[in-house]
Amino acid sequence: MMNTLKRIDPRRPFTVTAQGLRRITLGVVGMAGAAGSASLADARHAGHREQPKPRRTTATPHRVLLVAAHADRGALDEHARQTLAAAALIADAQTEVVLLVFGEFTGDAAALGADKLIELPMFDRRTYAPNDELNALAACVAAYAPAHVFLPDNATGDGDLGRRYASVADASVATHVVEIDAGHVSTYIRASTALASRALPEVVLLEPNAVDPKLPFVGAGEQVAWRFDREAEATNAQRAIRDLGIDEIDAAQVALEEADFIVSAGNGVSDVPAFERLATTLGAAIGASRVAVDDGKFTRDKQIGATGKTVEASVYIAFGISGAVQHLQGIKDCRHVIAVNLDASAPIAKRANLTVIADAQETIAALNEAAAAARGARATSAALLQPGKLAEGVLA
Numbered sequence: 085m086m087n088t089l090k091r092i093d094p095r096r097p098f099t100v101t102a103q104g105l106r107r108i109t110l111g112v113v114g115m116a117g118a119a120g121s122a123s124l125a126d127a128r129h130a131g132h133r134e135q136p137k138p139r140r141t142t143a144t145p146h147r148v149l150l151v152a153a154h155a156d157r158g159a160l161d162e163h164a165r166q167t168l169a170a171a172a173l174i175a176d177a178q179t180e181v182v183l184l185v186f187g188e189f190t191g192d193a194a195a196l197g198a199d200k201l202i203e204l205p206m207f208d209r210r211t212y213a214p215n216d217e218l219n220a221l222a223a224c225v226a227a228y229a230p231a232h233v234f235l236p237d238n239a240t241g242d243g244d245l246g247r248r249y250a251s252v253a254d255a256s257v258a259t260h261v262v263e264i265d266a267g268h269v270s271t272y273i274r275a276s277t278a279l280a281s282r283a284l285p286e287v288v289l290l291e292p293n294a295v296d297p298k299l300p301f302v303g304a305g306e307q308v309a310w311r312f313d314r315e316a317e318a319t320n321a322q323r324a325i326r327d328l329g330i331d332e333i334d335a336a337q338v339a340l341e342e343a344d345f346i347v348s349a350g351n352g353v354s355d356v357p358a359f360e361r362l363a364t365t366l367g368a369a370i371g372a373s374r375v376a377v378d379d380g381k382f383t384r385d386k387q388i389g390a391t392g393k394t395v396e397a398s399v400y401i402a403f404g405i406s407g408a409v410q411h412l413q414g415i416k417d418c419r420h421v422i423a424v425n426l427d428a429s430a431p432i433a434k435r436a437n438l439t440v441i442a443d444a445q446e447t448i449a450a451l452n453e454a455a456a457a458a459r460g461a462r463a464t465s466a467a468l469l470q471p472g473k474l475a476e477g478v479l480a
C-alpha cells in the first residue's frame with residue numbers, strides 16, 4: 085500500500101542520478117536526498133576523469149538485485165538502461181547487480197552497471213511468449229534469490245512481464261515508479277498531483293526518465309552461462325498460446341510516433357517526389373521540418389519537433405534539415421540520427437551519429453538508384469532459382 089501523501093509539482097522536477105535526487109529550483113540545481121551510498125559520492129568525483137571508470141565494488145556479494153529487460157536488435161533501449169542504472173546506484177558494496185536480458189545482447193553489460201549478465205537469445209521483442217518469459221524470470225529469481233527485481237515499466241513486454249511475475253509470485257510491487265532510492269519508491273497518483281511513497285517492494289517497475297543512466301563506475305560484467313529449457317518449463321495450459329507472428333504493414337500507415345525508421349525532409353529538399361519514392365523503397369515513414377511543412381511540401385501531421393511530433397525511431401535520416409533546437413526536441417529519443425547536409429557546421433551535425441556532407445537531391449537520387457539496383461539483383465536471383473527459369477538462365 086502506498087502512503088505518505090504530499091503535494092508535488094506535476095512537472096516532475098527531479099531525476100535520480102549518481103549524485104542523488106537532483107532537484108531543479110528556479111534554474112538552480114540542488115541536492116535533495118541521496119540515492120546511493122558513500123562510495124557513490126566518492127565515485128562521483130571520479131566521474132569527470134577519463135576512462136577507465138572504477139569498478140563499483142569488488143567485495144564478495146551477499147545480496148542480489150535482478151534487472152530484467154528485453155533487448156532490441158542486440159541492445160537495451162534508454163529506458164532499460166535507466167532501470168539497470170537504478171539498481172546499480174542503489175546497490176551497496178555487498179550487493180551484485182544481475183542483468184537478465186530477453187533476446188540477443190551485444191552491448192557492454194559492465195559499462196551499463198551489471199555485475200552478471202544472463203542472456204536468453206531465444207526471446208526477443210518480435211516473439212510473443214509471455215508464459216515462457218514468465219517461467220524464465222521465475223527460474224532466474226529461484227536461482228539468484230534477489231532482494232528486488234527491477235523492470236522498465238513499458239508497453240513492449242517488460243511492464244507486462246513484471247506485473248505477471250508479481251501476481252504469480254505473490255510479490256509486493258510498485259508500478260509507474262518515478263522516484264527511487266535504496267529505501268523507498270514513489271509514484272504519482274490523483275492525476276499526477278500527488279506523490280505516494282512506500283518502502284522498496286520486491287518488484288519495481290520504473291517509468292522512463294526517472295534515472296540518469298550515466299554511471300561513474302562499471303560493473304563486473306561477467307557473462308553467465310545459464311540454460312533455460314522453454315519446453316521443459318512450460319505447462320500444458322501455457323502451451324495453449326500460439327504466436328501467429330508479426331504482420332508487416334506499410335510504413336506510411338504507421339503513426340510517426342511509432343515508426344522505427346523515419347526519413348525526414350527539410351528546407352534543403354527540393355525534389356519531394358524523389359524523396360517520397362525513397363521513403364517507399366526503404367519502407368520508412370515520412371517526417372518533415374516546420375519550414376518544409378510551412379512551404380506546403382508536406383501536411384502538418386508530418387511535422388517533427390517542439391510544435392509537431394516527438395519520435396523515437398531507431399534510425400532517423402534528416403535530409404536538408406538544419407537541426408534547430410525546436411526540431412531537435414522532437415528527435416531527442418531517436419537512437420541513430422543520420423544527417424545529409426551541405427553545411428558541415430549545421431547544428432544537426434552535433435546531434436547526428438553520422439553526417440554526410442552532400443547535396444540532398446544527389447544523395448536521394450543515388451540511394452534510389454542503389455535501391456533499384458539491389459531490387460533488380462534480388463529479382464534476377466529469385467527468377468533464376470525458379471525451376472523453369474533455372475535452365476533458361478543457365479542456357480542464356
Ligand SMILES: Cc1cc2nc3c(=O)[nH]c(=O)nc-3n(C[C@H](O)[C@H](O)[C@H](O)COP(=O)(O)OP(=O)(O)OC[C@H]3O[C@@H](n4cnc5c(N)ncnc54)[C@H](O)[C@@H]3O)c2cc1C
Nearest residue numbers: 350351352373374389390391392404406408410411426444
Ligand atoms: C515557437 C517555435 C516552434 C517551432 N517548432 C518547430 C518544430 O516543431 N519543428 C521544426 O522543424 N521547426 C520548428 N520551428 C522552426 C525552427 O526554428 C526552424 O526554423 C526549422 O526547424 C528550420 O527548418 P529547416 O532546417 O528545414 O530549414 P532551414 O533552417 O532553412 O535549414 C535548411 C538546412 O538544409 C541545408 N541545405 C540547404 N540546401 C541543401 C541541399 N541542397 N542539400 C543538403 N542540405 C541542404 C542547409 O545547410 C540547412 O542546414 C519552430 C520555431 C519556433 C519559433
